[in-house]
Amino acid sequence: MTRTISDDAVRRLSGAIQIPTLSMLNYADTDFSAFDTFLQFLQDAFPLLHATLEREQVNTYGLVYIWRGTRPEREPILLMAHYDVVPAEDLAGEWKYPPFSGTVAEGRVWGRGTLDIKSQLIAHMEAVETLIRAGFTPERDIYFAYGHDEEISSGTNGATIIAALFKQRGLRFAGILDEGGLVVTGAIKGVRSPVALIGVSEKGHCNYEITVRGSGGHSSMPPKKTALGQAAELVTRIERHPLPARLTPTVLTMLQRVSVEMGGLTRFALQNTWLLGGLVKSLLANSAETNAMLRTTCAPTMARASDAENVLPQTATVNINVRLLAGDTIDSVAAHFRKLAGDMPVEIRPLSRTEASPVSPSSGEFYEQIEKLTQKWFPDAIVVPYLVMGGTDSRKYADSSDHIYRFTPIQVTNEEKNAIHNRDESISIENYAGMVHFFEALLESF
Ligand SMILES: [Zn+2]
Incomplete structure (x- = not known):
């Protein structure tokens, strides 16, 4: 040609x-x-x-x-x-x-x-x-x-x-x-041949604005936890508790086809996911690029609290940028955040709504x-x-x-x-x- x-x-x-x-x-x-x-x-x-x-x-x-x-x-x-x-x-x-x-x-x-x-x-x-x-x-x-x-x-x-x-x-x-x-x-570790990527689906995306309420006041007599401290703790929980990894049929087919060029263990595991699915997931979760194929990702990107250095924040707000894998929805991720927040006084608001595509x-x-x-x-x-x-x-x-x-x-x-x-x-x-x-x-x- x-x-x-x-x-x-x-x-x-x-x-x-x-x-x-x-x-x-x-x-x-x-x-x-x-x-x-x-x-x-x-x-x-x-x-x-x-x-x-x-x-x-x-x-x-x-x-x-x-x-x-x-x-x-x-x-x-x-x-x-x-x-x-x-x-x-x-x-x-x-x-x-x-x-x-x-x-x-x-x-x-x-x-x-x-x-x-x-x-x-x-x-x-x-x-x-x-x-x-x-x-x-x-x-x-x-x-x-x-x-x-x-x-x-x-x-x-x-x-x-x-x-x-x-x-x-x-x-x-x-x-x-x-x-x-x-x-x-x-693009894929261990694969030397070019790979032609035909997109069959798209991740969804949503920004969540999470607001934690505090009591305000002067910073000379702070409570045990300020609104900002609680928001920081929630961000830590979100990072520590990622949404579960799933090997979707698309990603599995893609990886199996390229696996002929991969190293022994990865190849063997990919061709025997009925036995080694857990291993495959943990291997892939190691790289940010393949991890994103496996799960809905949550990235805290923005935060704001008090406007002054000696004033306790009335509220602390964080933005979590989420990319949704088919199977998770904007509402199910909001429920996940709410559960992680426990008894914190939070309000969780999805700012935009684009679900994962079919x-x-x-x-x-x-x-x-x-x-x-x-x-x-x-x-x-x-x-x-x-x-x-x-x-x-x-x-x-x-x-x-x-x-x-x-x-x-x-x-x-x-x-x-x-x-x-x-x-x-x-x-x-x-x-x-x-x-x-x-x-x-x-x-x-x-
Ligand atoms: Zn374009």
Whole structure:
């Protein structure tokens, strides 16, 4: 399979990177003129696509395209990405090439959005444009949905509204593919081959604000336990009593597939979890990365109490950032905290509510098609189902499909992966070309 692409295609990706479609902490601060420019850019860059596909703007900047197939009675497919990016100003001086220059150098395109994730959107369009030029029409209807606020407002204004519209229209998708897992090396200890991570589920997340009440007063005559002291004790209890580890089928399948390359004990234990499940869990719990696959994690991140050095706090408040594994819920974790608090005078308030997503099967026609293509594109890789630790827009579409996957078909080093949301984000032209051809092949199979 070829990993080359025309200079024009590279220029189109670079052009998309040059438009600063920034997600702002406060949605009202968004500079929508950049988003308007981006929408116009797409129309100019992909004329055949825009002459052939239906296009809708949902809530102004959410983008939907529909490529009508020859057999509309078959269930449609949905491909996704988002076109907002995180800001880069604070690091701008440290970038090798400016973050919105779209510089093409050293065999790469540089800038914000090259890995997260304008590249996926532009690769879709490049693939569609090529296929239309070649006279291809799909059998199924193919939908494309692109959110504009994935990064900071978690798709509240984009994906959420598009998903509601699809639901209202009674659409059911045979499969959905969004950004997510990549082909990585060195991510799992002891595994030397690249591993292609096809996300089948996402952890949920919730911030809990826990407030402990105290009596206040002057610090010269403190009680045995101040509100802050009690809050500190509760934080210690939360860290000492993690939620139980569970080897979910997704994580177990993933680890078993890669275990052929692992050391003797780990491999033996993974293949005999009926006997050694406890050992596997304790081995995995040793590393922060694999521990997060096993359980709902609770990270105390913020605390506040009295405003003055000699005033006892009336209340002490801590924030616990929680990532939920399927099986635990926002309410069950709140109950866990309440139990740990015992008779402390606490109030526990979940500030946001995103439950863990349902788990899509690592089988079935759509998954197998992605798996087969991935194996073909990355012949050295071990292809595995994967639990996505962060969040993607695709979780909003759970009512429209049981087959939702998160995967971007590029192979990255740890260094490249660390450039996401960081400085020097860039994609090799070879990787980008592979991604375009992957989507061509995927679209052709529908
Ligand atoms: Zn993203």
